Amino acid sequence: MKYVDEFRQPGAAIAILKEITKLSQSLSQPLKIMEICGGHTHSIFKYGIEEILPDNIELIHGPGCPVCVMPKGRIDDAIFLAQHPQVIFTTFGDTMRVPGSEYSLLQAKALGADIRMVYSPLDNIKIAQDNPDKEVIFFAIGFETTAPSTALTILQAAGENLPNFSMFSNHVLVIPALKALLNNPELQLDGFVGPGHVSMVIGSKPYEFIAKEYHKPIVISGFEPLDILQSIWMLLQQIIQNRCQVENQYDRIVVNSGNSAALQAMNQVFVPRDTFEWRGLGDIPFSGLKIRPEYAQYDAECKFSLPSNKVQDKKACQCGKILQGVMKPWQCKVFGTACTPETPMGACMVSSEGACAAYYKYGRLGKFTSSNLSPANSISV
């Protein structure tokens, strides 16, 4: 496939890997590089990138999976909305199995709620038009990559004066989350692989504070294996040359100023919330998006009264620490036993972009577990 296969060539991958290995030999101490985006986490595991890197380069899997960072209370709110008899609740497929405090949307569907998976937020318009006696509520989640499409959907609904459509907005913003991470004294990072598709919308400028204030290099990266390897190589060059800059490996997609039409739609419809709760990171100021009062008729939070309870994660579940990169999935006692993709206990095991699901799916147990497992957290498979 064009613009995909070219970035999977083994010859070039071997060449970059040799360059990375050569550069890694001049490092005085091991490096910790965080890929922020869950899409990168998925690719890194799919192509075995973590396994082929030199031992002194460690990849930390960051909080950039919108499904994984969704707190349980918001899932409970979604289920509350979905169970309303007059509601058709729609969602992207990967939120279906995220556990709430009692059950997931998938289980709520099995119990009779009218919950439907959609491919695009625009699909909601037709569902609402076809079901005038029902309220169609879309579970809007995602970072800046997805927020413009939900904003444009609201604008289209407003243009068509659609009375029976609303959204439950759970959009989150990457920059406040990065600030929260960088302010965590537990976290020791040497650089970032920046999110390619969020950056396609916001551009590269919003990351400049990482280089200027926190003195960490960041390379915005594409998602194919050669993209990720090239980005790690670019990061290594920066670190070895003692540079801290925002660089853009994904320049076939990302322009420095971002996508103005997408940003405009997003700003027209959404406004940052004063605070938003993230699973694992807690409350982060101005990190979530709510629908502006002008579009209140499309805001499910205005149309319905929600329980909005804060729900603690189960004690055994370590999703919070895994999302912050301070713990590896295999260090969680329930990983692969009580918590599997079929019966996820925490969100990191649900989405294919979650670190736990990626470790589980691609069987990345051997290299780490063999040397690090203790009897206390042994895995029975």
Place this chain on the structure above:
Amino acid sequence: MCLGIPGQIVEITDVVKKLAMVDVGGVKRQINIACIVDAAHPPESCIGDWVLVHVGFAMSRINEEQAAETMKLLAELAQIMQVN
């Protein structure tokens, strides 16, 4: 969630609603192109353009020159390593 796939715009299906048919690896699907059209790039001019498709929206036009540059760099690197 944030993954996107490259596709080529083959037809404009609704100029007013900014809808287009995109070919993704042989599969055709209608998508919204509002984020990639402006005065300099009206919908009609988008036929043949490669775009990144995400949840039914074209979110960016793929810069074919930059893509070629990256591929050239990678090919050169592979060649140098082969020689060495």
